[in-house]
Amino acid sequence: MKSFRVSVHIVPRKGLLDPQGKAVADALHTLGFGAVGDVHVGRHLVIETAAADAAAAETSVREMCARLLANPVTEDYEIAGVIAV
Amino acid sequence: MKSFRVSVHIVPRKGLLDPQGKAVADALHTLGFGAVGDVHVGRHLVIETAAADAAAAETSVREMCARLLANPVTEDYEIAGVIAV
Secondary structure, three states, X not given: OEEEEEEEEEEEOOOOOOHHHHHHXXXXXXXXXXXXXXXXXXXXXXXXXXXXXXXXXXXXXXHHHHHHHOOOOOEEEEEEEEEEO | XXXXXXXXXXXXXXXXXXXXXXHHHHHHHXXXXXXXXXXXXXXXXXXXXXXXXXXXXXXXXXXXXXXHHOOOOOEEEEEEEEEEO
């Protein structure tokens, strides 16, 4: 078993309302960043886990996302990276 | 002016308590993911902005992080990627 650090992005599903992103975009406009268009706010998780290899670590984290970390109705997740530590 | 999509990670500063990460790690252990070690939870922002080039887009987003998006006392930010759209 080796140790891996897996990064995950959990973002609101495309087409769903993202009120937090809208609030950030409005605040940036107010601050003078007029060039800003859409903003999307999601979560960035870094999970350290032991696994036989990188593929097993990724599979395990996908299962964590499906069972706990992401809301399947409103959110999508993607594995951003798997590095051995 | 071209359009760029800039990804930013905002994470709790190293060494600071990350109660949300601790809660996620505990929940994963309860669900049977015993191999999980530390978990860190941060924010993942995707900002669409117009700029002359990729370097200008990155500079502009760094200023947004410093002025609004990240808490300089408790959080670090990093530009994860800049892509033209």
